Amino acid sequence: MPDRVQSLRPIIIISGICLITIALFAAVSARFNINQAREEVQTTGSALHRVLSQRAAQHDAHLTSLNALILAADPPLIDALEQVSQNIMRFYPRIIGIDIVQLTGEDDNVSVRPVLITSSPEHAKISTGLGSEIAQQKAGAVGAYVLPQTPDTYYLGKKSAQTYPAYAIIMAIDPSQMTETGELPAWADVQLTIDGQTVFSQQSDSDGQASELIKPPVYSHFIDSQNQPLRLTLSRPMELSEIVNPLHLIIFGTLSLFVLLSAHFLWRSLRVAKRAEQKALLLEHETRLAHAARVNSMGELASGIAHELTQPLTALLSQSQAALRLEASGEHRELLHKALTANVREASRAGEILQRMRNYMRNKEPQRNNVEINQIIKAVSDLLHSELERRDIELSFELEKPSPVINADAVEMEQVLYNLIRNAADSLGQSERAVKQICVSSKGSNGRITVTVTDNGAGISADVLPRLFEPFFTTREDGMGLGLALCSTLVERNGGEITAANAQQGGAAFSIHMPQAGNARAVAGENT
Amino acid sequence: MNNLNIYLIDDDAAVREALTLLLQTYGMRVESFSDPTTFLAHVDPKRPGCLLLDLRMPMISGLQLQQKLQERGIDWPAIMITGHGDINACRRAFKAGILDFLSKPVDEQVLLDALAAASAEMDKVLERAEAQQLLGSLTEREKEIFDLICQGYGSKDIANALQISVRTIDAHRAHIADKLATSSVADFVRLQMSGQAQAARHP
Secondary structure (H helix, E strand, O other): OHHHHHHHHHHHHHHHHHHHHHHHHHHHHHHHHHHHHHHHHHHHHHHHHHHHHHHHHHHHHHHHHHHHHHHHOOOOOHHHHHHHHHHHHHHOOOEEEEEEEEEEEOOOOEEEEEEEEOOOHHHHHHHHHHHHHHHOOOEOOEEEEEEOOEEEEEEEEEEOOOOOOEEEEEEEEOHHHOOOOOOOOOOOEEEEEEOOEEEEEEOOOOOOOEOOOOOOOEEEEEOOOOOOOEEEEEEOOOEHHHHOOHHHHHHHHHHHHHHHHHHHHHHHHHHHHHHHHHHHHHHHHHHHHHHHHHHHHHHHHHHHHHHHHHHHHHHHHHHHHHHHHHHHHOOOHHHHHHHHHHHHHHHHHHHHHHHHHHHHHOOOOOOOEEEEHHHHHHHHHHHHHHHHHHOOEEEEEEOOOOOOEEEEOHHHHHHHHHHHHHHHHHHHHHOOOOOEEEEEEEEEEOOEEEEEEEEOOOOOOOOOHHHOOOOOOOOOOOOOOOHHHHHHHHHHHOOOEEEEEEOOOOOEEEEEEEEEHHHHHHHHHHHO | OOOOEEEEEOOOHHHHHHHHHHHHHOOOEEEEEOOHHHHHHHOOOOOOOEEEEEOOOOOOOHHHHHHHHHHOOOOOOEEEEEOOOOHHHHHHHHHOOOOEEEEOOOOHHHHHHHHHHHHHHHHHHHHHHHHHHHHHOOOHHHHHHHHHHHOOOOHHHHHHHHOOOHHHHHHHHHHHHHHHOOOOHHHHHHHHHHHHHHHHHOO
């Protein structure tokens, strides 16, 4: 399970990074596109504004010249006015009517009489209606009017004189013709308003749904004219696809995924190469250390053996020298016999010690026999006896009797037990305890035999516990970290397992679990 | 040397048995103990002897045993025999006043030589103990006069120095000669020297 998580992790990381870069790309390109649209709206808007301002100024100029013509003669020259008006309307199709009415009467009671009507009858009626309103204007001033019945037309009115009778010029303008074909961009929503009333509007040709996410860029200004309060509003609704180009997004996404994946594979192959190199280094290190450890433990063993051999040799030498003297003197024949018997005994004792050493040194396949576990414990404790006494450590036993029997290589099991007791003694060496104790127990139940080595030292800390049997793991400065690893290997190849825990009374407890020999045989019997 | 008592302390029964037999063939009296504690329980200051100790013994080490004996005023020569001839132990042993340091297995002749040296040392120790005992029986005044005699002064000089009569000095001299069982100035000097020998060895 952790393996799968481990293999999923790079995929999750890569997709995460990929998504983030895509999001970044989208944000950047959206910002760029919006800025571009804003600029476009601004440029187009101001160009349109300029054109419209010019054209509005033309309306003012026409009104002024017509007014001048009215004032040139009294009564005005209607034929000339009509001809000029017709000319203006011919050249400027957006001016759809020029009507002139005569205003007579008093301030509050003005009557209107049409003088010249060039517009359609519908407009002519409006022009006449506007007469009384224009009467309120100052002479020479221009007023702009939008009427509900003709929402797509606006009217400009100008009074010729302050005193009655006066003339009013009414010019009807179609705002949709104030712009020429091609001047209005198809992508824009365009509106012309006078006093908040829309006189012209154009919807953009985009058929997609405009995005609600962002406010579209807008250009909105009054055109440059004192008399015509005409406001131009130009906005650009943007679709999502305009803000972020999906094709670009896909291309970028694919590209970044490709780059990321290749970076990942490159990194992984580099790591694999590095790991292989490290492994090789470690292996070399391991070999060297293992050799050093073997030399070291051989040295330890040799010094232990030397000590063990000293005692029988001392006895042998002294007994022999005593025997020589007894023999020379010819007295005490019975003492001579006693001395020689002791010599035989001591010589075999030395031989046994050497045999044990030879067994230790030999590196051969395990020779599994049925052995009594208590015998193994006894042999090891004999070997460590003097060492433990020197270190003031008490060694006690809780052995099950009769001894449980295991099927294992006795020498290897001795080696394991030797290491465990030595380890316990080493850990006790660092402890401050007044009474240092090691207890070796053997116990058999349900076909399983457990040998436990317990000490009353500091115990094993929780962070160390799971790594105890790892090769080269050690908490001692001079340690190789091979002792317990070796123990684990040896126990396992004899069909058992080794565990470590903290004893209830504090201190460490190492246990060797082995199947009972009788049981193993019984199982073998069933199989055959 | 043959009347020398030997106290052998070693935890290995076979070694004890063998060394005892060997030394017995030389007519020595050997008493062996398996550990220092037993020895300390049995030791009799009135029966002086040479100690043969194993350096590594359970409960109390050989060196500690020697210190414990000295605390009891027992200053018998001791020989270490050990299976671990490490230099540090050897150095500490000699510092603690061990007479000799032998490594196991120990050869007959080497052991006999060491024991001969121990025997000579034993004589010195006994002589010293005797001298100290004799000198201890003198009064303060007698000791003062005894020291001056040993430095070679005559009765008259001593009388002048102490501002007492020559007759009184002579009376003291008679008492001293009585207590030390000799009137010879040469014997006096020898006694004084052997009594001081210990002070030199154990400052």
